[in-house]
Amino acid sequence: MKAWVFGDNLDTDAIAPGRYMKFGIDEIARHCLEGVDPCFAADVQPGDALVAGRNLGAGSSREQAPEALKHRGVAVLIAESFAGLFYRNAINLGLPAVVCAQAKRIRPGNELAVDLVGGRVRNLTTGESLACEPIPPFLMTLIRDGGLLPHLQKRLAPRASPDPEQGK
Amino acid sequence: MSQTLAQKLVARAAGKTSVTPEEIVICKVDLAMVHDSSGPRRLKPRLERLGAKIWDPSKVVVITDHYLPAYDEESREIIRIARDWVREAGVDAFYDAQGICHVVLPERGHLRPGLFAVGGDSHSPTGGAFAAYMFGIGATEMLGVMVTGEIWLKVPHTIAIELEGALRPGVSAKDIMLFLIGRFGLDGGQYQAIEYRGAAVRALSMQERMTLCNMSAELGGQTGLIASDEITRAYLKCEIERWDSDPGAALLAHHRFDANALEPQVAAPHSPANTRPVTDFREQRIDLAYIGACTGAKLEDLRMAASVLKGRKAKARLLVAPASLRDQQAAEREGTLGVLIDAGAELLANSCGMCAGYGAHLLGENTVAISSTARNFKGRMGASSAQVYLASPYTVAASALAGRIADPRELVA
Numbered sequence: 001m002k003a004w005v006f007g008d009n010l011d012t013d014a015i016a017p018g019r020y021m022k023f024g025i026d027e028i029a030r031h032c033l034e035g036v037d038p039c040f041a042a043d044v045q046p047g048d049a050l051v052a053g054r055n056l057g058a059g060s061s062r063e064q065a066p067e068a069l070k071h072r073g074v075a076v077l078i079a080e081s082f083a084g085l086f087y088r089n090a091i092n093l094g095l096p097a098v099v100c101a102q103a104k105r106i107r108p109g110n111e112l113a114v115d116l117v118g119g120r121v122r123n124l125t126t127g128e129s130l131a132c133e134p135i136p137p138f139l140m141t142l143i144r145d146g147g148l149l150p151h152l153q154k155r156l157a158p159r160a161s162p163d164p165e166q167g168k
Numbered sequence: 169m170s171q172t173l174a175q176k177l178v179a180r181a182a183g184k185t186s187v188t189p190e191e192i193v194i195c196k197v198d199l200a201m202v203h204d205s206s207g208p209r210r211l212k213p214r215l216e217r218l219g220a221k222i223w224d225p226s227k228v229v230v231i232t233d234h235y236l237p238a239y240d241e242e243s244r245e246i247i248r249i250a251r252d253w254v255r256e257a258g259v260d261a262f263y264d265a266q267g268i269c270h271v272v273l274p275e276r277g278h279l280r281p282g283l284f285a286v287g288g289d290s291h292s293p294t295g296g297a298f299a300a301y302m303f304g305i306g307a308t309e310m311l312g313v314m315v316t317g318e319i320w321l322k323v324p325h326t327i328a329i330e331l332e333g334a335l336r337p338g339v340s341a342k343d344i345m346l347f348l349i350g351r352f353g354l355d356g357g358q359y360q361a362i363e364y365r366g367a368a369v370r371a372l373s374m375q376e377r378m379t380l381c382n383m384s385a386e387l388g389g390q391t392g393l394i395a396s397d398e399i400t401r402a403y404l405k406c407e408i409e410r411w412d413s414d415p416g417a418a419l420l421a422h423h424r425f426d427a428n429a430l431e432p433q434v435a436a437p438h439s440p441a442n443t444r445p446v447t448d449f450r451e452q453r454i455d456l457a458y459i460g461a462c463t464g465a466k467l468e469d470l471r472m473a474a475s476v477l478k479g480r481k482a483k484a485r486l487l488v489a490p491a492s493l494r495d496q497q498a499a500e501r502e503g504t505l506g507v508l509i510d511a512g513a514e515l516l517a518n519s520c521g522m523c524a525g526y527g528a529h530l531l532g533e534n535t536v537a538i539s540s541t542a543r544n545f546k547g548r549m550g551a552s553s554a555q556v557y558l559a560s561p562y563t564v565a566a567s568a569l570a571g572r573i574a575d576p577r578e579l580v581a
Contacts, residue, residue, distance in 0.1 A: 009439065011545045017547060055388065063206075063307050063308055084359030125337055149218070
């Protein structure tokens, strides 16, 4: 995965601009980060990583911010720290968010491999291995299910359809 | 063991006698508030996909405020979905075009000390002014609350901000927050609970306390809290539970400031953390002054602006969007609104308006504005080339008179 690198306090107004919020995610995602990097939305490839400094996702509760990134193909978020609300939104949408104290060592275009459970970012371009905080197991369950909505679907499923074990 | 206000509120919601910071708990939600943008239009299709109903319609409040006044096909549709959905879902607490959710919620008596509440908006910590644990969540997480009535929480540490002394005339809660955000940064709150205390906080009205807790979002806290007291009781006009931190409860940090020394603050483009005293900006010309938003156009905020504008005329274009219909009506009755209009203010709808950047009114290219709102991120209120300075309603009003950023202390009636 290729790294797209941004600075500190990358805010949700930049990621999902308010004037497009009335539209669906296709349209919002087309304008994702256009005020910061006009090439991003067009050039980001499925499986790429978004790397940032401190407080990634500052600002609004709009989950269209992480949703737009995911919609454009971003597979993982790596930052020195996250705004808490944005972090919860990303995980709830099944988009892994990794806290990496040394995120600033990653340069634009570096090829990365991320181990979410073990807590490690390998920079294949430089050969560096960066420690990061492992994602807690109960949040990994959400990510593995694809986010909170599929997770709830799974949880509610036995209620919706008859339990085959019942009556045995 | 001594517990902070945040710990006590979380422990109650988690059904425990006490909780420890960083422990993960499941809390029962007493109140879930959503607005037109984050609420029905996102919830309805997902609830249908799950084949689920909301866990308790009596605990849900829906307020339209982002896409009002509706101005095109998309915004009309978003509002229509909200109106239809509350009927289908059996939600009685629906406030349509009554003002901004964070102001309407307590105004209509939905908040009480001790509650555990979530809101589908980042400024939901406003509810913490009532000693309720309230914080913002996104739409999918709100879906989880709507279906289960529960939410997980990492028990927060508490950062205490203690303000001793008293604010000087012309200095307000907004100045406190801009100062703190400038001092500690947008992530200074570390997604923990921020508790405001001290004589200067105790002396604040409920609406000013709401401004403190509201901008805990920009300070990076999960919530902002203030202990309940006589002022809380008087606002709610009923008997309340007293909730406060225990003496000696462990804190992550304890910052003390002298309110007497605080000057009016201004945050320069493009961050609320880009703050300096107003006197550093004296030559900055402005095209437009905006008094709006949950954090900057409540009745108290309108009164502040009026105390500066009384008997004077604005040089710059002055827009005023009162935060709620009730506040606007109260301002009209007492003459505050008349003062604003006589000074040249143009009145806008009781909605989020330009602050959210969702509506028909947006800042044009290269406009220089001073605004009593909460965020001045690049492009938020309109064109990316627009320059937005944040300040208190006093300072916005004084700047409107001068056509440049001005110190309100020379003008406060």
